[in-house]
Amino acid sequence: MFTIKEIMETIRMVQEEKLDIRTITMGISLRDCADSNPEKACQKIYDKITTRAEKLVAAGEEIEREFGIPIVNKRISVTPISIVAEASECQDYVNFAKALDKAAAQVGVNFIGGFSALVHKGTTRGDEKLIRSIPEALDITERVCSSVNVGTTKDGINMDAVYRMGQIIVDTAGRTADRDGLGCAKLVVFTNVPEDNPFMAGAFHGIGEPECVINVGVSGPGVVKKAVDKVKDQDFGMLAETVKNTAFKVTRMGELVGRAAAEKLNVPFGIVDLSLAPTPAVGDSVAEVLESMGLEMCGTHGTTAALALLNDAVKKGGAMASSYVGGLSGAFIPVSEDAGMIRAAEKGVLTLEKLEAMTCVCSVGLDMIAIPGDTSAETIAAIIADEAAIGMINQKTTAVRIIPAPGKKVGDHVEFGGLLGHAPIMPVKKPSSAHFVKRGGRIPAPIHSLKN
Amino acid sequence: MNHIKKDEGGNRVVISVIGKDRVGIIAGVSNVLKDANVNILDISQTIMQDLFTMIMVGDITGSSVDMAALKDKLNETAEELGVRIDAQHEDIFHYMHRI
Numbered sequence: 001m002f003t004i005k006e007i008m009e010t011i012r013m014v015q016e017e018k019l020d021i022r023t024i025t026m027g028i029s030l031r032d033c034a035d036s037n038p039e040k041a042c043q044k045i046y047d048k049i050t051t052r053a054e055k056l057v058a059a060g061e062e063i064e065r066e067f068g069i070p071i072v073n074k075r076i077s078v079t080p081i082s083i084v085a086e087a088s089e090c091q092d093y094v095n096f097a098k099a100l101d102k103a104a105a106q107v108g109v110n111f112i113g114g115f116s117a118l119v120h121k122g123t124t125r126g127d128e129k130l131i132r133s134i135p136e137a138l139d140i141t142e143r144v145c146s147s148v149n150v151g152t153t154k155d156g157i158n159m160d161a162v163y164r165m166g167q168i169i170v171d172t173a174g175r176t177a178d179r180d181g182l183g184c185a186k187l188v189v190f191t192n193v194p195e196d197n198p199f200m201a202g203a204f205h206g207i208g209e210p211e212c213v214i215n216v217g218v219s220g221p222g223v224v225k226k227a228v229d230k231v232k233d234q235d236f237g238m239l240a241e242t243v244k245n246t247a248f249k250v251t252r253m254g255e256l257v258g259r260a261a262a263e264k265l266n267v268p269f270g271i272v273d274l275s276l277a278p279t280p281a282v283g284d285s286v287a288e289v290l291e292s293m294g295l296e297m298c299g300t301h302g303t304t305a306a307l308a309l310l311n312d313a314v315k316k317g318g319a320m321a322s323s324y325v326g327g328l329s330g331a332f333i334p335v336s337e338d339a340g341m342i343r344a345a346e347k348g349v350l351t352l353e354k355l356e357a358m359t360c361v362c363s364v365g366l367d368m369i370a371i372p373g374d375t376s377a378e379t380i381a382a383i384i385a386d387e388a389a390i391g392m393i394n395q396k397t398t399a400v401r402i403i404p405a406p407g408k409k410v411g412d413h414v415e416f417g418g419l420l421g422h423a424p425i426m427p428v429k430k431p432s433s434a435h436f437v438k439r440g441g442r443i444p445a446p447i448h449s450l451k452n
Numbered sequence: 453m454n455h456i457k458k459d460e461g462g463n464r465v466v467i468s469v470i471g472k473d474r475v476g477i478i479a480g481v482s483n484v485l486k487d488a489n490v491n492i493l494d495i496s497q498t499i500m501q502d503l504f505t506m507i508m509v510g511d512i513t514g515s516s517v518d519m520a521a522l523k524d525k526l527n528e529t530a531e532e533l534g535v536r537i538d539a540q541h542e543d544i545f546h547y548m549h550r551i
Contacts, residue, residue, distance in 0.1 A: 002466070002545045002549060004496055004498055004500075004505065004507050006545060006548075006549045007466055007468060007507050007545055008468075008500060008505065009548075009549075010540075010544060010545055010548050010549075011468055011470075011538065062520075065519055065520050065523060066519050066540070066541045067540055067541050067543065067544040068538050068539070068540035068544065069540075069544060249548045249549075252547040252548050253544070253547065253548065255547065256543060256544060256547040260543075
């Protein structure tokens with residue numbers, strides 16, 4: 001059996017250190033919902049989601065009670081809508097987004113991901129219609145999340161799509177100007193996107209995935225911080241060891257909950273995403289973990305090294321704890337969703353450039369960053385291109401979720417509320433990148449893609 | 453694949469009680485468990501950081517109520533006693549502390 005110490009450790013992690021399961025995400029294939037009649041297709045989509053996920057929320061709540069561990073979100077990811085809707089005869093896919101939104105509301109999940117397109121090598125007619133529909137879809141729906149993959153290590157970067165996404169982000173911000181550009185918080189531009197990511201806004205159900213699957217994302221920055229605090233004066237070996245041990249325990253929770261959910265819902269268990277996911281709540285911050293390691297403030301010199309150690313140790317511990325690790329699996333550094341990051345950005349210590357460097361050693365990318373509302377589509381495209389290049393060359397996932405907050409300038413604040421948090425407007429560089437991003441075509445795949 | 457390893461000893465819950473020590477804590481909790489037909493397998497108690505901490509392990513195989521109802525009953529008792537009581541399935545501790 002267990003010792004009191006072990007039992008109390010678990011209880012303390014949950015009650016004091018905010019250990020929770022961040023999300024149980026049900027992936028549902030919508031490939032059989034295609035129909036030349038768009039209304040029929042939307043009906044099939046609604047019916048399939050509401051049938052498959054009918055018991056998702058109830059199962060999550062049951063598991064919460066049984067194990068006494070909070071499960072913060074229950075969510076759904078679906079096959080990229082550009083693929084499902086392509087057979088339908090219609091000019092845009094806004095109605096598909098509405099169908100997703102309605103289905104999500106019906107089953108009681110707060111986000112549904114998969115209003116997505118994979119265009120890393122080129123754009124089909126369906127992809128183009130989907131991308132065109134993003135600003136309106138994110139404006140009029142509440143729960144729908146969108147993502148577009150613009151590059152891979154194998155294929156290079158589709159710069160036409162990068163430029164297009166720069167424009168789409170500006171349009172989306174404009175359409176949701178009354179909400180500080182909230183639409184952009186639900187839109188991610190990826191390179192090397194994973195097909196089994198349970199975290200929003202970038203989740204979708206990949207084309208290599210089964211009919212239905214349960215993926216789980218854990219949390220735990222608070223738990224890691226408390227553990228790091230305890231080895232304050234020890235060397236790096238001890239520090240890494242401590243993070244590893246803690247990540248192991250956190251990930252085991254994810255494994256347990258994922259398997260329990262899969263069993264209750266009678267669908268296969270997919271993966272645990274062992275990402276450290278912060279929230280704006282006090283004591284649930286990745287930045288504060290880095291600061292506990294000995295940095296006065298996140299973003300100062302040494303931050304990249306600290307994050308590299310943290311990310312690697314989390315992976316090593318997590319990989320031992322779960323048979324199937326997947327998704328993004330690294331530390332997240334979303335600025336507006338992390339109290340420590342917000343603080344550092346407000347002080348000007350954490351800058352866009354430093355964040356870019358940090359994304360080289362962790363998942364995911366420039367995440368939840370608010371920039372001036374008058375930033376051009378070309379500059380945003382160039383920011384995406386930089387991030388995509390890091391992903392492509394380093395064979396890792398990178399992403400950009402950036403909000404050009406309408407009417408806001410450096411010194412102002414945006415407030416998204418809830419898990420999305422708030423953020424100061426961060427400065428971007430003034431000189432133009434327009435000529436570069438407008439060249440068109442693809443940046444060729446790097447030499448290390450030629451492995452066969 | 454999706455099967456959670458059940459302990460051979462049955463279906464067990466770990467009941468944790470944390471709070472200020474006073475008369476009647478063990479009696480109060482035991483009463484709830486008795487009424488629910490939960491067999492108490494183990495009790496241990498200690499003082500941690502000035503707080504009375506009691507851990508009980510109960511077998512819920514023959515329990516007359518489900519987990520949610522049991523937790524509700526324990527919560528009522530917790531309020532009466534001014535302590536915090538939680539009941540968690542043993543698997544959570546197995547997963548975290550044992551491979």
